[in-house]
Amino acid sequence: MNIQRLPWAGIRISSGDFTIAIDPVSRIPEKFGKSREPMYPLEYFGKVDAVLVTHLHDDHFDPAAITATYGASVPVYVPAEVADTARAAGLTNVIGADVGTTYKLGNGVTATAAPSVDGVGDVQIAWIVEGADHRVIHCGDTLWHGYWWKIAQTYGPFHAAFLPVNGAVLELPGRMPSAQPICLTPEQAVSAAAILGAEMLIPIHYGAVHYPPIYTETPDIVPRLTAAAEGKVKLSLLKPTETLAL
Template sequence: MNIQRLSWAGIRIEAGGTAVLIDPVTRIPDRFGGAREPMHPLRTYGEADVVLVTHLHEDHFDPDAIIEAFGADIPVYVPSAMADSARAKGLTNVIGADVGESFALGNGVKAAALPSVDGVGDVQAAWTVEACGRRAIHCGDTLWHGYWWGIAAQYGPFDAAFLPVNGAVLQLPGRLPSGQPICLTPEQAVAAAAILTAGMLVPIHYGTVHYPPVYTETPDIAARLAAASEGKVDVRMLKAGESVALG
């Protein structure tokens, strides 16, 4: 199993001749200041057979880019409650996934939708992908929750966990600010990876967006990951386009 990090929170998994994209995007919304790093067309990273989406926020779901790169009929798996909304964006082969539901993606590659908790109360799912005796999990932009132990018991151990680390604090119009992170902080991501019995933690969802006071990324991410992970989990910080081979 070969896993390539894409821009922002996206990854590409290739195993057994099947290529799976999770949360591939080519843009960051202007209301969050746009992207501070280059965002590349999805074809830059190669072909895709299937797309898995954790939730429909614009920085995780880019239907125009998916259609442009792979056509409207590529299979796109989304949380069931969001399936009609995804179809309304022009995708013609949307499959709704309930938490706990598993899917055969072809050539021995399997995926399952797992619990995840969105920081603003929207529907979200994590995805685990298994192939060639290896297993990876991508948790979208989850915040801390109590499902980690159950996921580890039923689906673990994992060779790699792709977790958000930027602990972003939002200040949105019409909403009373909480001052609390809407996704995992570096320390929380390390704790989650350890509970998930992940062989490595690959941080995602950091570096590209920082637009205070609307979207404020937590500081000193790399140093805090290094300090928190010592003796607990191997942290592999990949740039967009870089890959890691599992097994």
């Protein structure tokens, strides 16, 4: 299994001659300011056979880029509750995924929808992908929750866990600020990876966005990850476009 990090929270996974993308996007939404890291068009990374989406926030779901790059008929798996919304965005082969269900994607590759908890209360799932004797998990932009142990017991262990690490704090118009992170902090991500039984933590969802006070990224992410991971889990700091063979 080959892993390539896409911009922001995206991951491209190849197992044999079958390739999927999870949360592929080509831009950072304007409401979060200008990206602090290079963004790449999806065609830069090549075609895929299927797309998995953890949730429909516009920094994880880019239907225009999916359609333009992979075609409107590419299989796109989204949480079942928002499947009609994804179809309304012009995608013609949307599969609504239920938590606990495993989907045969092709060539021995499967994807299982697992629990995840969104930081602003929207519908979100995690994706467990298996192929070529490897198993990985992508948890979108989840915050800390109590499902880690159940996921580990039911589906683990994992060769790699893709977890958000930027502990972002939001101040959105019309909502009372909480001052609480809406996704995992570096220390929480390490703890989650350890509970999941992951051999390796590959951090996602950090670096590109810091737009106070609307979106404030937690400071010192890499040194905090490095310190927290010591003796607990292997840390692989893939940059966007970099690849790794499991």
